[in-house]
Amino acid sequence: MTEPTGATTGRYLVLLADGSGAAGARELHRVAGLTATSTADSATSEELAAADGLILHDLGVAVVDAEPEQARRLSLAAEGAGPISVVEPERVVQAYSTTAEEALAVDETVHTWGLQAVGATLSAATGAGVRIAVLDTGFTTDHPDFAGRTVFTNSFITGETVDDAHGHGTHCIGTAAGPRKAPSGGPGYGVAHQADIYAGKVLSNAGFGSDGGILAGIAWAVANDCAVVSMSLGAPVEPGTPASPVFEEVARRALGRGTLIVAAAGNESRRPNSVRPVGHPANCPSILAVGAVDVNRAIAFFSCGTKDTIGQVDLVAPGVDVYSSWNKDWEQLGRHRRIQGTSMATPHVAGVAALVAEKHQARGWELWARLAQTGRRLELPSVDVGGGLVQAP
Incomplete structure (x- = not known):
């Protein structure tokens, strides 16, 4: 596409x-x-x-x-x-990420700043036995950091295999469920590093897709009993635009089947001059919308926010200068790359959701409630950060 x-x-x-x-x-x-x-x-x-x-x-x-x-x-x-x-x-939907920033002036010798910020490195939970579906641009099946891991895949893009020629999907999968100690070197970057990975290609190698492909991916995830669906994608909306009743009902049906959908809030803001509303489909009440913060726990300049009674940010997570797996060698980072976006925050939340699911054996609405309760309060407006910075159990 x-x-x-x-x-x-x-x-x-x-x-x-x-x-x-x-x-x-x-x-x-x-x-x-x-x-x-x-x-x-x-x-x-x-x-x-x-x-x-x-x-x-x-x-x-x-x-x-x-x-x-x-x-x-x-x-x-x-x-x-x-x-x-x-x-x-x-609708047409797209991946939510932007260009890389400079390397951070923080200690990432062992683990990324994102893992440290959400407390994943302090948690005894690993995500073992929990299935995470990442619906994105696919997965780089030969990535050395995933050697020995079983990754279940399916492509919903006509004429394209699940192999990720874009890189965005591989990056998101790495954050959600990649290794804590990367075989190819560099810091560990996976939140739920022992979770079962389901990689659904709903965005093309150009980074674009459609509602129909996303819905097909959600159906596949639900049929495979995935506890969490991570969607770092969407489409911008104007203030006051109603949320999709189709996606809202699908999300409710998925929650009833034990599957929580987590989606990126969007990257259209240009703070402090412009704050745009949470995009589609994250603006649905039954989809958990994720905003992005930087290493200083400040709201990312691009992160969409709560503008009216339609759509709201539920939680935030690290979304700036996020290091994770990539589909090919990138500058001096090998098969890894730093990028930013609410796309990068979303798999942090999905990974923490898997840790919560493992620790409490929680699914569906209970999982949402327990995940929301982890939020660490920030000195920022709730319209920007919702319940706060997600925290591992």
Whole structure:
């Protein structure tokens, strides 16, 4: 997928009433003449190619190709009492990271400043037995720091394997669940270093994707009983823009199945002159939104904040000058790189969530509550940092 030129793809998301996959498929055809296959069926590649859309059975969401008149009919059907609940345009999403900064003037001989800031190095928890799904640009399967680790992978980008030609996904996976002692040298950088890793490619090698790919990745993570889904991606929104009802309901359904979704708040702010609202899909109430702080525990200049009653920052984590794995040699850092963004903060929170899940055997809503309680108060407005700096149990 090359860099898109618009904010939407031309496709639509159709939220179906819970448990109404088959009825929803019939209604799609009756109302708009659309034929959709379901992940509950064993469709052939030819059947998938011929279909107008795909129903993600476990989530109760269809992603369809529809002409404007067909979309209008679906929207009218959503106003009734049938299985179609919500119809909305599919958005383009992208990775949330920016260029690297200079190396930090802190001691990172053994562990990164990020691991130290969230208290991971003091925790007895390792994430063992907990599954973390990182939905991003994929994973560099031959990275030496992950030798001997089993990484479960799946690509949701047509024509691209899970291999990460971008680097962003490999960096996020490293922070969430990479090693505490890197075989290739340098400081340890993985929060939940013994967690089971599920790498879903929902962003292309160019760093872009769509709502449909993200939803497919979430469905895959839920089906594989992942406790945490980490999404360092999103799309900017204007103040007052309603959160996606499709993603909100999907997040609620995922929590009900024991899967917590953690997402980046966004990088559109230019503090102190401009603070932008939390982006999509992190602005959904049932998705935990993560902002970024620097080594001085100051809010990062790019980190989006709470602007109105729609969307809020829930927790913050290290997001500036974050050292982690990369897909290729980078300057003098070998196969590692320092970058910044709420993308880098998000896997810190996901990793801590895995530690909390292991220690307390907590899932879903309980995991969210226990994770939120870890927040260390900062001398910063709650609209910027929510409950504070996430802390390992």
